[in-house]
Amino acid sequence: MSSSGVEKRGSAATVRACDSCRRRKRKCAWDVGAERCRPCVQFKEICSSTHVRKPREKSQRRNRIAEYEARIQRLETLLEEQSAAQPQVQGPPLRLSDQSMPWTDLVANLRDSIQSNYPLQAGPSIGEGAEASGYERTFEEDAAFLLGSNSSMLLPTVTAGPSLMPSIEDGTAPILPLEADRPSIQKPFIRPPTQIIHEQPPLTRANCDGFMPHPELGTVLLSEFLVDFNTANPMYNPYQIADHIRTCYMGGSDGTAVSWAATYVVFGIAHRLRAMSVTASPDDNEQADYYLSRILQSVTDLLLAPPSLGQIQCLLGMAALLQMSSRSTSRVSFTATALQLAQRLAYNDDQVADPEQEIAQQRRVFWIAFFQATDESILSSNPVSYRRDDISTNRPDEATENTAGSVTAAEGTWKVNIFSLRVRLALIQAEAIEKVLSVKARELTVNEHLAAVDSVLQSLAGFRAHELFQLNAEQLTQLLYRSDIAHVLSLEASYFATVFRVQSFLVLRMDRSINPFSSEALSRIAECKNFACYEEAKCFLSLLMASPTGDIGLCWYVPLSVLAALCTVLAHAVHNPRDAAPSPVESSRYGGILQMIAALAQKSHDSEFQNATNVCMDLFHKVNHTQKGSEMQGVTSADLVPLQLEAVRL
Known part of the structure; x- marks a missing residue:
């Protein structure tokens, strides 16, 4: 094969190889003036070249920096185009409200x-x-979402109404819903709605969720x-x-x-x-x-x-929603997380440049997280994660006018600061945990334990001396809106739970490992002839009778306190039938409360909750069996309560 007209081998322009060498992937070597390559001559093969490689281009060194700059410019242009395509809201919609205006008008x-x-x-x-x-x-x-895989998140609801409570002969209704x-x-919504301007296109789900x-x-x-x-x-x-x-x-x-x-x-x-x-x-x-x-x-x-005040508020709100549902025990982790985040804000509130109003709100949120955590600690016997000595935030001032947390009477100017009282009680709860129920308190002697218990009880007595607690249930229903009575009931439940926790510590022989709200502990406390919490339990139950009851958030908020109060009152009636026997009306109302608690226990699927309810039911039956038939004239609703309770017995 003639090599005339072929470029010099080994040049940058081309590299020649015959078809046989290319196919067998061997080196194609040529002698000067030869018509066939040396491998083809050696193996007696046909040496032909039908493939011609294209001339190679000279390599060019790319400018990487210029390429990156061009790509960044293209991305910036794309972002500007996307931003311009977003719907624009006419006017300044994010203008802050005038805080001098009453928020009802706002x-x-x-x-x-x-x-x-x-x-x-x-x-x-x-x-x-x-x-x-x-x-x-x-x-x-959205409807498909509600009926689909996430429908298990929705809880079944039992209608709250008179059907949950037995009727009472004297016509007194034990269920008083909120007004x-x-x-x-009513004031902000008595005006007819403003006509909608149809020229504005409605906002879509994309930007309104x-x-x-x-x-x-x-x-x-x-x-x-x-x-x-x-x-x-x-x-x-x-x-x-x-x-x-x-x-x-x-x-x-x-x-x-x-x-x-x-x-x-x-x-x-x-x-x-x-x-x-x-x-x-x-x-x-x-x-x-x-x-x-x-x-x-x-x-x-x-x-x-990122940690923020809004994040803490959401966690506390989620905990409140859970606490007012059948999954109330699931709130603990959210409350603990909120308190840990609130500690950072409260501990460093003097080092930030936020407005004074923002700092005041941060302090209020910290106290809400604190008293939710102490409440949980009292009910579950778990230690608190924040000591009183580490609190640098000022306590809410009860005497300050227009202080957040105050509720006003339905008529007149009488006020009571529920929020300040709640914080004051939380500090006493923290004192009880540190002095009586903590791990450190295990090192105390018996006399030191008794002195610590006496100190906590004195603090609780001072708290109880507030004018709010000098009013009975009937006076409170006439003085406050019923929605405010719910807050008073929640405060009363926390107070009773604290007193019950401290007093039961003595009855249970100072054994911190026993939760007094468990069914086993309630059975042991029921054997006590004169338990020291009797008066507090009666006061709490009387206020509960004047509050809305049923499968509602308020009753999910206080079930353990209700069971402890029922156990205290009924056990006292069993051991003292002549002096503490409940009247037919009281017996009927206690039976109604038990029936409501039994329905909640059945819905919660909590075996410990159900066992504690059974303990109270047994005490209720004993009270009814020990009452003399001559003390009941005619057939009252109390006669029917044992039969009703037997139908819902767990």
Whole structure:
């Protein structure tokens, strides 16, 4: 094969190899002037070249820096185009509210501004009752979500009503639901809704999340939350949470887990409160459980969010929603996490440059986390994670006018600061835990133990001397709104639980390993002839009889205190039938409370809760059997209570 016209071998332009060498992948070597390569001559093969390699291009060194700069410019241009494509809200929607305006008027203006300027697609609802209240089904996928894999997050609800309590012969109704007659609730919503401006396109689910109720219903729920819950438990600044709700309705939410969890906390707690009102329906508890499930779905993002006041508020609100449900024991981890985060804010509140109003709200949130943690510690015998000596935050001043946490009488100017009393009791609870129930207290002698118990009881007696506790249940029902009575009942339950915990420590021979609220401990305490908590238990139960009862958040909030009080009163009646035998009316009411507690225990699927309920039922039967037949004239409702209890016996 002639090599004429072929470029020099080994040059940068081309490299020649015959077809045989290329196929066998061997080196193709040529002699000068030869027509065939040496391997083909050696192996007597045909040496032909039909493949011609293209000339190689010279390698060029790329400018990496210029390439990276060009790519960055393209990304910046793309981001600008995406930002320009986002829907723009007309006007300044995030303007802060005027805090000189009463927040009741602020809520009314909030509703009008949302409905007139920013009409929304309504969110999902549960049941026909919710639709009648102002919900509209607009997203089919939301209904599928509620009926799909996440439907197990919703709890079954037993209607709260007179059917849970036996009738009483004298006509006294043991169930008194909350009133919805507050002027601050009705006033902002007596005006007709403003006509919606249809020129503005409705905000879509993409920037409003799609899980918001109708604006009119949302503002009603916000008002009920601020009046019935936030007044005594100042978890949020009313003006800030109102601005936040408005921002969410206008599509200005940043989309974070904290932002939406705060909104769902407000709506969820408001529905829990509605379930205790005169217009309660099963849909209220279901709606509250729905909002709770929405928060629980984003709990991972919520816990991984940077520590902030909003994150702590969401955790406390989630704990409150859980505590007012059949899963009340699940709140412990959220309360502990909230307290740990609140410690950082409270410990360094003098080193930050936040406004004074923001620092004051941080302190209030810390105290809410603190008394929730001490309450849990008293009921579960677990140690607290924050000592009193480490608290640098000032205690709320009870005498200060317009202090957050004060509730006002229905008529007149009489006020009582529930929040300040709750903090004061929490400090006494922490004292009891440190001096009597802690691991360090195990080193004390018997006399030192008795001195520590006496010191705690003296502190509790000083707390009990407050004018609020000088009023009986009848006076409180005439003086306060029934929603405020629920806060007083919660405070009374915490006080009784503390007294019961300290006194039972002596009855149980100073054994810290025994939880006095367990069924075993209640059985041992029932054998005590004169238990020291009898008067406190009767006072607590009398207030419970004047409060709303049933499958509602209030009763899920205090079940252990109720069982301990029933055990104390009924055991005292068993051992002292002549002096402490309950009247027929009292017996009927105790039976009604037991029937309600039995229904809650059955729904909770908690075996320990059910066993403790059975202990109280046994005591109740003993009380009825020891009463003389001659003391009952005719057939009263108390005669029917044992039969009713036998039907629901666990």
